[in-house]
Structures are given as structure tokens and as C-alpha cells.
Amino acid sequence: MKRLLKKYIFVFLLSFFIGLFAVNSSYAETTVTTEDQLQTAINNNEDIVINTNISITKSITIPNTYNKTIKLTGNSTLNMNFVGDMFVVQGANFTLDGGVINGNENGRAFNIFGNSNVTVKGTTIKNASTEKFTKKIENGSNTQKYSGGAVTISHSVLNLENVIFQENHSKAVTPNPEKAGDPAIESNGGAIFSDNSTINVKGGKFLDSYSGTSETLFGSNGEGGAIKLVENSVLNIDVFEKDGQEIRTLFEGNHVYHTDGNKGGFQGGSIEATNSIVNINKTDFIVKGGFDTGGAIKFEQSGTKAKHNKITNSSFKLVGGQLPTKPVASAYFGTSGGAICSEDSYLTITSTDFTMENNPSVAFAGGFIDIVGSGEFNLYDSKLTGNGYGWNDLSKKSAKYGGGIAFENNSSAKSHIKNSTLSNFTVDHTGAIISVGHRKPNEDSYGNTTVDLLIENSTLTGARAYTFNANSAGAGLYIAPNSNVVIKGGSITDTSANYGGAIYNKGNLTLDNKAAIKHNGTTQMAAGIFNDGYLNIHSAEFENNKKTDDAYFSGGNHQFSNGEHSGGTIYAKKDVIIGTDATFSTADKNDIRVIDKKSSVILSGARNSVINVSISEVDSEANDGFYGRDFVEKAHRHVGYLVGKGLEKADLKATYKPAGAESYKPTAEDAKNFHYVSKTVEADKIADVSDHVGTGLWDYVLNPDNNTVVLGQRAKMVYHTNEPTATIDNGLADNDPNGQKLEQIYTFYDSGNGNPKVSIDNVVATELTKIDKEPTLDGHDFISWYNDEAKSKPLDKLADSKKYDFANSTFTKTWSANATSEITDILNVASKNTLNTYAVYEKTPEKTSIEVKKEWVGEVKETTVKVQLYKNGAKLGDEVELNEGNNFSHKFENLLVKDTETQAQPNVYEVKEVGEADGKVSHGENSYNVEYKTENKVVTITNTHSPKPVPQPDPVPQP
Structure with a gap:
């Protein structure tokens, strides 16, 4: 029995050790030290450990049967010592973990295709390049693939976890096609070129990679300094989590061959995505220049309305003074889109910061973001901070057009900017913060720019659009013709431009939800808004927008019409719709300037607060500057000068129509809140803001014929009872002479088209219209009203010729050489437009x-x-x-x-x-x-x- 038990124990132990050996052998790692051993282990589908440096002299093929891990310990390095692809991956599903792949400028690290799924962890891939790749002639054509300096991937998946790509590049200059009709031979993706593939990046770095160019230098220049995506590729970038910490992804110093404009290509300093999708979270981009468009990222025909490219919780920093020198030196920072260029694409950016350091500047448009063509662009909860601004300091400019964001000419994108802050920008042409289209120097062309932009609860502050020759406009916002912009809430403050300090508008602009336009300036004209398009100020707050007082700039006055107002709040070359919920400060030079028969204030509701309105006092010319020539004013001061009218439905021409904007007819009460301001008319000829009855003063009044607000003046006929005890109904005390008087106020509201038009209590009247009341004097009968000869002679027997001639002794016939001509000055300053008539009586007969x-x-x-x-x-x-x-x-x-x-x-x-x-x-x-x-x-x-x-x-x- 004991011998049998011992036998069982022996058999059990033997089986245990055999099983244990079998288990261990199934998880065994194969350590290799040569490239041949590496290839053999791969062919045997083994987990591989490399703990030494290996020289690679030929391509390592990874077939679709391999699904294990290749682990490089420490700084173990695979050194590439041949021209070609280090790893050729076809359909494999494997992992490369750790170590270094050094291309030694000889070739690329990975050629991945055939539905492979490759994961790379903690590896540094450096000095990979297709520079030494030679032509590959097949059927008379060069089929060599120069794109993807470190990785080229097609129809596969690449997962990168905390991987560092450093100083990789595609071929600097690709050869021309072998024969006519062959496709261009491109050199895209300094680190990675992706065709119809998915790349998942977590953490890691892309440093100092660049793409190339072509011998022709036109039409096929390299794109995507680090990564190039084409044909439905997907790029996902997020943090790498390790030990509870988040490691963000960094792109720094990546660029294209060199900076050059209008050559084709040279786009996407770090990433270029064509017909692809990009999702980026918690990633930092540092751009040092060396690109045409898109210093960090260029999107082209990427994304859809339903599926946007997304950038969240990331940062973009543009750094000046560190231009790339490889492969050739870049002459300037970049052309457009210092951080991002989106062309015919769909992009949403959320909770992302954009900054500048050491005054970087793009040569053309979009200091940070450049939008080209169609698509959609959204910017939410983000912050864009430029180089700063200073008086006459163009060293801080970030672009010519759109120091923060530019929508280029011919764009038709739909855009939404919400809860974002854009500040500290300088440009030397248009739109220091945002430019929606632009006018090219010395040209009138804007292209067909039909951008639809909503700016909501955002802050635009601190910006300058200035040039010594006055060729800059719209420091806060510039809007070209045919584009639609709506500003809801938020503010534009502390901006200044040659023209249109806060906004220069030639498109369609609506302000709503208490949008604030405050503390903006100009050197030439229109500190708040210059309007030569559609402007609807439905609900907004305007405060302290005025031209500089500097003597060099006309002492704060009109640039072309000596001494006149410059439209500090708004210069209305075309009509301005103003709603009830719009308020305007009334300090000096805070005026809305309107031009007779060209522009006016259109009320969409009751005017409950005062607006200062200035007019063109005299006809004036301008200069031939391509902004200055907008200020020709063929209008002059006269009774009947139109300044305000009511809204009609046809006036609401923009796509966005604010709630409550409806047809409206101005009233006399509305006219009282139009205050005439002038710097060339004597102050004692202008009615005080609260004076709506004073005579011999310029004032805005109601035209009762058509319910418009016009420049007018009042005149007064005073009926004197002419005897101390004489009375008249509703008479006022009189001391010239003693007795009572009635004052009949006439409002002159039109002139120059025959006899002037007047009203009494806003009812059309005749100049003069004798009152229907007669004075009474005890024991006497009223005879008639007489001229000045009857003053203090109430009982004298006067000839009938002394009776007042109401038909011919009117205000205008008394004081004007031609009673039917325009009234261009106060009718009679000395009398304050006052005529007098005196009652004469006779003893009452028995x-x-x-x-x-x-x-x-x-x-x-x-x-x-x-x-x-x-x-x-x-x-x-x-x-x-x-x-x-x-x-x-x-x-x-x-x-x-x-x-x-x-x-x-x-x-x-x-x-x-x-x-x-x-x-x-x-x-x-x-x-x-x-x-x-x-x-x-x-x-x-x-x-x-x-x-x-x-x-x-x-x-x-x-x-």
C-alpha cells in the first residue's frame, strides 16, 4: 500500500512540473541581439526583448501572423543603416514598447498597411527620413513614396502612447514626374503620412519635424510638418495617463520645407488634414514659423456638418524670433493662420488658449486662425491673446488682416464665437481682432464673401489697426460686403483704427442682447462703427467712443470737413436701425453722423433716451485714399435735413431679425430725443438737449407730413394785449408792454421747395395763421392786430394800413431775401425768430x-x-x-x-x-x-x- 502511494505522489509531482514548464514556456520572451534574430522571432510570432543596440541593415518584415510585443529596454536603440523602411508591417497586430528607433537620416521607421493594428509605447523615433530615397521606376513612372519621414500608414490603425517623434522629415526636394500626365510627386508628413487610416495619440511629443518640397516648387510642395492625413483618415489625440498623472501631447518646432506663399502646399506646420477627421484634447502646440498656411494645423475639406473636427482643452503658442533653418532657412514666420487654417472644413474649438511670444506675425491673414472657403467654424470658451498694441507700434502686429481671426475673401463659412476673449492685437490693414473678408490695398475687390458669423457673450478688447498712411480699418471687427454678423451680448472695448475704431462694416451687422461698444477710438473717422452696409443696433450700449484729440489728426474733428464732428459713435454712410433698447452716451464727440438723402437713423421702436446726431454742415470732398474716399459728403445744413425715420419691414434686410423689431412711425416725443450737435455752429444757435420750445435755435423736430425727424427751427408770433388791464384766454404775463400775451410757436420742418413748411403743435399749418382768440378790455371793443407802430398805443386811432398783414409779413418774408429758398441759418438771430403784433381797441359804443x-x-x-x-x-x-x-x-x-x-x-x-x-x-x-x-x-x-x-x-x- 505504501509503495502504491509513493507511486501516486511521484506521478503527481511529475505532472505538476511538466505542466508548470509547459505554462512558462508559453509566456517565454525571446531576447534578440541581431536583426536576423529579430526577424526570426517575428516569423515565429514570439514576444521579443531587445536590451542592446542593434544595427538594422535591411527591412524587417512583420507579417499578418505576428501579434506579439517587441520590447526595447532602457535606451536600447535600433539604428538604421540602410535606405528604406525599417519595419514593413502588413496586416499585423503587434506592439512596440520602449527604446529608440534612430533612422540616422537613412530611412523611415514604419511602413504600415494591409489593415494592420500597431501600438507603439514609450518609444523615441528620431532622425527618420526619406531624404535618401531614390526613384522607383515602374512602367516609366516614378512610384517612390517620399511622404512620411518616420511612418507611412495605409488602411490601418496606429496607436501611439507617450511616443516621442524627434527631428524626422520627408525628402527635402522630390524629383519631377518622369513624364507628362504623371501625378505630382509629393513630400508630405515629416513624421507621419496617413492614408485612410486611424491614428490614436496619447501623450508624447512631436518635435522639429518637417516636410519637403518639389523641384518645380509649385503645386506639390510638402504639407504636414509632423503629420499628414488624407482620404478619410482619423487622428485622435489625448492625454496619456500614468500613475494618476496626465501627460499632455506636445507639438513643438514642426514646420514645412520653408515659408513661401502662393506656391501650393507648404501647409500645416504640425498637422495637415485633407478629407479627414481630427479630434484633439489637452494638446500643446508651439509654433516657431516655417509655413504658408496653418502654423500648427491646416484642415482642408475635412469634417462634416454632423461630425466636426474638434480641439478641446488645448493650447497654441506662437513664438517669434526662432525661424526654422532646416532644410533651408525660412525668411518670415508664415503667410496665414498662425495657429490654424481651416479651408472648406468643419471645426469646433473649445476651452483652448492661444498666445504669442516675442512678436510673431503672419504676412497675410489670421494671426491665429484663418478661415478659407466654406464649412463651419466654432470657437467656444477660449482665449486668444496677441502680441499687444501701442501707439504707432507696428512691431506688435500679428497679421495684415485679422490679427486674431480672419475669414478670407470669398469665404462662405458659418461661424459661432461664444464665451471667448480675444485681446491685444495689432494689424496694419483690417480687423485687428477679427476680419471678415478684407479690402486688398489699392483695390476695391472683396470677392463674394458671404460669411455668417455669430459672436455671443464674447469680449474683444485691446486692439489697433493703424498705418501712417491711414490704410487700416476696423480694429475690433471688419466686415466685408455680403457677410452677415450678429453680436449678442459681450463687448468691444479699447480698440482704435484709422477708420472704424471698433467696427468697420460694409456687410450686414446686428447688435443685440445689450452688446457693448465702449471706449474705442480712431485717428481719422468713426471711433465706434463706420457703417456702409446694413446696421441694426437693436439692443446695445455705446459709451465714450470718440476720435483722438491729437492736433495732428484735426484736433479730434472731421478729417475732411474742417471743424465738424467725425461720427464718434457711428459714422452712417448708410442707414442705421436703432431699437428702443439701445443706449448712447452723450459726451462731447459721441455722435452719430448722418448724411442727408444718403443715411439716417431708422427707429424700430420708441426712442426713450437721447442720441447725439451730427450732420454734414457743408458740402465737402475727401481724398483718394481707399478708405478716405468713403467720406465724400454732398450734403449741407438746412431746414428739412433728414436725420431719422421709421422702420418698414423692407428695411430688415439681414437674415437675423431681432425679436421686437417691427414697423414703426416716429412721434414728436421721439424727435425730442434726437439732439443736434455741431462744432461749427455757434452754441447759442443750438437748442439745449432739454429745450423743445425755444425759438431761433437749431433743433431736431418732427415732420408731420411723413413722420420723420428732420433738422428744423422754431419761430414765434407774440400777440400782445397791449394794455395793462386787457386780457386774453390763457394769456401769459407781459411787460413789453404791460398786459398779457399769447405765444404762437411755429416749427419749420422743410424748406427749399417753394414756401417753407411749418407746423403748430405738430399739425401742419400756414405761415402765418392768425389766432382765433381776441383780447378783451372793459368798456372797449377789440378792433384788430396791428404792427409795431401800435405798441403801447392801444386806444390810438391807427390807419388800416397799420394792421398786421398776416399774409405777407411772415417770418421768411420778413427776414429772407427769397422766402422760397432753403433755410440754411437761423432766420433772425437778434429776435430769436420772434415777430410781434399788438391789439388796438376803441371805446365800446352805446x-x-x-x-x-x-x-x-x-x-x-x-x-x-x-x-x-x-x-x-x-x-x-x-x-x-x-x-x-x-x-x-x-x-x-x-x-x-x-x-x-x-x-x-x-x-x-x-x-x-x-x-x-x-x-x-x-x-x-x-x-x-x-x-x-x-x-x-x-x-x-x-x-x-x-x-x-x-x-x-x-x-x-x-x-
């Missing part, structure tokens, strides 16, 4: 009255009869009808006892029945005897019916 009554005798009477009053034997007045309705009675009153004080005998008044003669009257077939009886001024007329005699029969003859 008056009497006569009452007439009609009585009837007999059974027959009439229903109506007429009577006539006679004075001194002559008819006085009209016949009066007596009837049952007035009880056959009437009273003649206010009959003068004497016509004049000198009349010797009193007047004799009689009343007779019409038709009565010799005491008889007939009414139809009825005849009456008429009797008059006068007693106590009552005349009683009695009609007694006189029947016709009854005919008697002839006497019968007596026999």
Missing part, C-alpha cells in the same frame, strides 16, 4: 335792441311771415322769419345808438313786415290790415284778417 312780436286778429292767420330791420330808413341785415317755432317773435340786439362818437343824432331803427305797403299785406289769397305799435323797444305788428266781400246777387227787377 347799443340798443329792438324786439318784434307778431299778433293776429281774426280767425285766419299765417304759419310764417318775414320782417326786415331798417336803420335810418335803410335795410340792415337779412330778413328774419317769424313762425310758431319762435312764437312769432325776434330780438335785434347790439344795435349802435350812434355809429361814431361825433354823430349828431342817434340812429333810427324800424321793423316792417316784408310785403307790407300802406298798411296792408297779402299772403296768398289772404289779405290783412297791418298795424305797428312801439312801446318800450318792443314793436308789435298786428295783422287783422280782411275777408273778401261776399258778392251780392243782382236785384230782381220789379214788375
Whole structure:
């Protein structure tokens, strides 16, 4: 029994050790020290350890049967000592872990294709290059692949975990095609070239890689200094997590062959993505120059409306003064898009910082971001900070156009900038912060730029667009024709330009949600907004936007019209729509300038607060500068100069229509909140902001014909009772002379087209219109209103010629040489446009009255009869009808006892029945005897019916 037990124990132990040996052998790692051993281990599908340096003299093939790990310990290095691809990977699914791959400028590290899935961890890949690759002629064409200095990948997946790519590059200069019709031979992707593949990057670095060019130097120059993506490739970049720490990915010093513009290619200093998708998170880019467009990234026809390229939680720093010198020196930093260029692509950037160091500057457009063509661009919760700004300091410029962001001419992108801050920019042409299109120097062409941009709750601050020859515009924002921009909330502050300090608008611009335009300046014209397009200020706050007071720049006044306002708040070359919820500061030089018959303020609602409005006081020319020539003003001050009108639906031309903007007719109350400001008209000729009744002053008034707001002035006719005890309804105390007076205010609202047009209490009137009230003086009757000769002579007997001639002694006929010409100055400064007329009275004459009554005798009477009053034997007045309705009675009153004080005998008044003669009257077939009886001024007329005699029969003859 014991021997049997020992046997079982032995068998068990033997089986255990055999099994243990079998398990261990299945996980065994093969250590190799030569390239042949490496190839053999790969062919045997073994996990491989390399703990020494190995010289690689031929390509290592990794077939689709290999799915293990190749681990390089420490700084073990695979040194490439031949021209070609170190690893040729076809369909394999394997991992390379650690160590160094040194291309030694001889060849590339990986050629991956055939649905491979390769993971590289913690490896440094350096000095890989296709520089020494020679032509590969097949059927008479060169089919050599020069792109991808370190890696070329096709239809596969590459996972990079904390990998460092350092000083890799594609061939510096590729040969021309062998024959006509062959495709261009390109040198893209200094580190990686991806065709229809997915690359997942976590952590790691891409340092000082570059792409090449071609012999022709046109049309096929290398793109993607570090990475080039084509044909539905996907690039995902995120952090590498190790021991609870996040290791961000870094791209630094990558560039293309050299800086050159308009040569084709030379795009994407670090990454160029064509027809691909890029997702980047927590990645840092440091750009030192050496590119045409897209200092860090160039997107071309990449992304879709449904699937944007995305950049989040990342940073872009542009560094000046460190231009690349390999393979040839770059002459300048870059052409456009210092950080990013997006062409016909879809891109969203979120929570990302853009900064500049040591004054980098692109030669053309987009100091940080350049948008070209169509697609979409969104910028959320991000910060863009430029080189700074200073007076006349172009050393800090970051671009010619769009110091922060540029939308190039012919762009049609849809864009949304939200909760972002863009600050400290300088340009020497347009859009120090954002330029939506641009005007090329000495050209009028803008292209068909149809950008649709929404700027929401964002801050644009600290910027200058300045050139000594005044060729810069729109420090905060420049908008070319046909583009639509909406600003909701946020602010534009502390900007200054030659023209349009905050905004230069030739497109369609709407301000809403209390957008703030504050503390902006200009050296020439329009500190706030220059408008030569569609401008709707629906809800906004304007404060302290004004031209510099520097004497060199006309002392803060109009550049071309001596001494006049420059449109500090807004220079309106075209109409400006203003909503109820828009407010404007009214400090000196904070004006909206409008040009008669060219521009005006269009109210979309009641004007509840004051706006300063200036006009072109005299016709003026400009200069031939391509901004200066916009300021020709063929308009001059006159009564009727249009400054405001009401909104009509047709005025809302932009795509965005704010809620509440609707048709509106201005009122007289609206006109009161238009304040006329002028620097060339004497202050004592301008109505105070709160004065809406003063005469002999320029003021904005309502035109009641069409409910517009125009420049006008008021005049006054003063009606004096001319006697201390005389009164008139609603009369005011008067001391010139003592008594009472009524003041009739006329508003002149149009002139120059015949007789001037006037209103009284905003109702159209005639110049002059005599009041319908008459003064009263005890014991006297009012005769008429007289001219100045009647002053203090209320009881004098004056000739009728001294009566005031209201038809011909009007304001304009009194003071103007031609009453039908334009009124271009105050009608009469000395009198404050005031005319006077004086009441004259006569003693009230003694008056009497006569009452007439009609009585009837007999059974027959009439229903109506007429009577006539006679004075001194002559008819006085009209016949009066007596009837049952007035009880056959009437009273003649206010009959003068004497016509004049000198009349010797009193007047004799009689009343007779019409038709009565010799005491008889007939009414139809009825005849009456008429009797008059006068007693106590009552005349009683009695009609007694006189029947016709009854005919008697002839006497019968007596026999």
C-alpha cells in the first residue's frame, strides 16, 4: 500500500512540473541581439526583448501572423543603416514598447498597411527620413513614396502612447514626374503620412519635424510638418495617463520645407488634414514659423456638418524670433493662420488658449486662425491673446488682416464665437481682432464673401489697426460686403483704427442682447462703427467712443470737413436701425453722423433716451485714399435735413431679425430725443438737449407730413394785449408792454421747395395763421392786430394800413431775401425768430335792441311771415322769419345808438313786415290790415284778417 502511494505522489509531482514548464514556456520572451534574430522571432510570432543596440541593415518584415510585443529596454536603440523602411508591417497586430528607433537620416521607421493594428509605447523615433530615397521606376513612372519621414500608414490603425517623434522629415526636394500626365510627386508628413487610416495619440511629443518640397516648387510642395492625413483618415489625440498623472501631447518646432506663399502646399506646420477627421484634447502646440498656411494645423475639406473636427482643452503658442533653418532657412514666420487654417472644413474649438511670444506675425491673414472657403467654424470658451498694441507700434502686429481671426475673401463659412476673449492685437490693414473678408490695398475687390458669423457673450478688447498712411480699418471687427454678423451680448472695448475704431462694416451687422461698444477710438473717422452696409443696433450700449484729440489728426474733428464732428459713435454712410433698447452716451464727440438723402437713423421702436446726431454742415470732398474716399459728403445744413425715420419691414434686410423689431412711425416725443450737435455752429444757435420750445435755435423736430425727424427751427408770433388791464384766454404775463400775451410757436420742418413748411403743435399749418382768440378790455371793443407802430398805443386811432398783414409779413418774408429758398441759418438771430403784433381797441359804443312780436286778429292767420330791420330808413341785415317755432317773435340786439362818437343824432331803427305797403299785406289769397305799435323797444305788428266781400246777387227787377 505504501509503495502504491509513493507511486501516486511521484506521478503527481511529475505532472505538476511538466505542466508548470509547459505554462512558462508559453509566456517565454525571446531576447534578440541581431536583426536576423529579430526577424526570426517575428516569423515565429514570439514576444521579443531587445536590451542592446542593434544595427538594422535591411527591412524587417512583420507579417499578418505576428501579434506579439517587441520590447526595447532602457535606451536600447535600433539604428538604421540602410535606405528604406525599417519595419514593413502588413496586416499585423503587434506592439512596440520602449527604446529608440534612430533612422540616422537613412530611412523611415514604419511602413504600415494591409489593415494592420500597431501600438507603439514609450518609444523615441528620431532622425527618420526619406531624404535618401531614390526613384522607383515602374512602367516609366516614378512610384517612390517620399511622404512620411518616420511612418507611412495605409488602411490601418496606429496607436501611439507617450511616443516621442524627434527631428524626422520627408525628402527635402522630390524629383519631377518622369513624364507628362504623371501625378505630382509629393513630400508630405515629416513624421507621419496617413492614408485612410486611424491614428490614436496619447501623450508624447512631436518635435522639429518637417516636410519637403518639389523641384518645380509649385503645386506639390510638402504639407504636414509632423503629420499628414488624407482620404478619410482619423487622428485622435489625448492625454496619456500614468500613475494618476496626465501627460499632455506636445507639438513643438514642426514646420514645412520653408515659408513661401502662393506656391501650393507648404501647409500645416504640425498637422495637415485633407478629407479627414481630427479630434484633439489637452494638446500643446508651439509654433516657431516655417509655413504658408496653418502654423500648427491646416484642415482642408475635412469634417462634416454632423461630425466636426474638434480641439478641446488645448493650447497654441506662437513664438517669434526662432525661424526654422532646416532644410533651408525660412525668411518670415508664415503667410496665414498662425495657429490654424481651416479651408472648406468643419471645426469646433473649445476651452483652448492661444498666445504669442516675442512678436510673431503672419504676412497675410489670421494671426491665429484663418478661415478659407466654406464649412463651419466654432470657437467656444477660449482665449486668444496677441502680441499687444501701442501707439504707432507696428512691431506688435500679428497679421495684415485679422490679427486674431480672419475669414478670407470669398469665404462662405458659418461661424459661432461664444464665451471667448480675444485681446491685444495689432494689424496694419483690417480687423485687428477679427476680419471678415478684407479690402486688398489699392483695390476695391472683396470677392463674394458671404460669411455668417455669430459672436455671443464674447469680449474683444485691446486692439489697433493703424498705418501712417491711414490704410487700416476696423480694429475690433471688419466686415466685408455680403457677410452677415450678429453680436449678442459681450463687448468691444479699447480698440482704435484709422477708420472704424471698433467696427468697420460694409456687410450686414446686428447688435443685440445689450452688446457693448465702449471706449474705442480712431485717428481719422468713426471711433465706434463706420457703417456702409446694413446696421441694426437693436439692443446695445455705446459709451465714450470718440476720435483722438491729437492736433495732428484735426484736433479730434472731421478729417475732411474742417471743424465738424467725425461720427464718434457711428459714422452712417448708410442707414442705421436703432431699437428702443439701445443706449448712447452723450459726451462731447459721441455722435452719430448722418448724411442727408444718403443715411439716417431708422427707429424700430420708441426712442426713450437721447442720441447725439451730427450732420454734414457743408458740402465737402475727401481724398483718394481707399478708405478716405468713403467720406465724400454732398450734403449741407438746412431746414428739412433728414436725420431719422421709421422702420418698414423692407428695411430688415439681414437674415437675423431681432425679436421686437417691427414697423414703426416716429412721434414728436421721439424727435425730442434726437439732439443736434455741431462744432461749427455757434452754441447759442443750438437748442439745449432739454429745450423743445425755444425759438431761433437749431433743433431736431418732427415732420408731420411723413413722420420723420428732420433738422428744423422754431419761430414765434407774440400777440400782445397791449394794455395793462386787457386780457386774453390763457394769456401769459407781459411787460413789453404791460398786459398779457399769447405765444404762437411755429416749427419749420422743410424748406427749399417753394414756401417753407411749418407746423403748430405738430399739425401742419400756414405761415402765418392768425389766432382765433381776441383780447378783451372793459368798456372797449377789440378792433384788430396791428404792427409795431401800435405798441403801447392801444386806444390810438391807427390807419388800416397799420394792421398786421398776416399774409405777407411772415417770418421768411420778413427776414429772407427769397422766402422760397432753403433755410440754411437761423432766420433772425437778434429776435430769436420772434415777430410781434399788438391789439388796438376803441371805446365800446352805446347799443340798443329792438324786439318784434307778431299778433293776429281774426280767425285766419299765417304759419310764417318775414320782417326786415331798417336803420335810418335803410335795410340792415337779412330778413328774419317769424313762425310758431319762435312764437312769432325776434330780438335785434347790439344795435349802435350812434355809429361814431361825433354823430349828431342817434340812429333810427324800424321793423316792417316784408310785403307790407300802406298798411296792408297779402299772403296768398289772404289779405290783412297791418298795424305797428312801439312801446318800450318792443314793436308789435298786428295783422287783422280782411275777408273778401261776399258778392251780392243782382236785384230782381220789379214788375
